[in-house]
Amino acid sequence: MLHTEPSSQAVSESSNVAATREELDRLITEAEAAALLGVSPRTMERWRLRRSDGPLFYKMGRAVRYSLSDLKAFRESSRRRSTSDLPRAVTA
Numbered sequence: 001m002l003h004t005e006p007s008s009q010a011v012s013e014s015s016n017v018a019a020t021r022e023e024l025d026r027l028i029t030e031a032e033a034a035a036l037l038g039v040s041p042r043t044m045e046r047w048r049l050r051r052s053d054g055p056l057f058y059k060m061g062r063a064v065r066y067s068l069s070d071l072k073a074f075r076e077s078s079r080r081r082s083t084s085d086l087p088r089a090v091t092a
Contacts, residue, residue, distance in 0.1 A: 028066055
């Protein structure tokens with residue numbers, strides 16, 4: 001059986017995929033999330049209080065954090081072709 005080492009390109013690509021996944025799983029603050037979405041931190045707070053309007057979040061003690069992957073999913077679920085389009089469900 002012939003054993004070959006993975007090419008440096010394959011290793012580099014798998015490292016990039018791992019880095020991308022790691023970056024998407026990174027948690028950011030409410031202020032950072034608000035800036036990414038182009039809304040105020042107060043809007044982020046209102047969305048949390050309504051329990052259904054905003055992106056998913058983590059609550060650890062008093063700290064509120066958002067994952068980049070959840071913010072991306074929220075942003076994508078907010079896409080519309082018309083103002084009369086119904087909202088899409090945000091899934092975990």
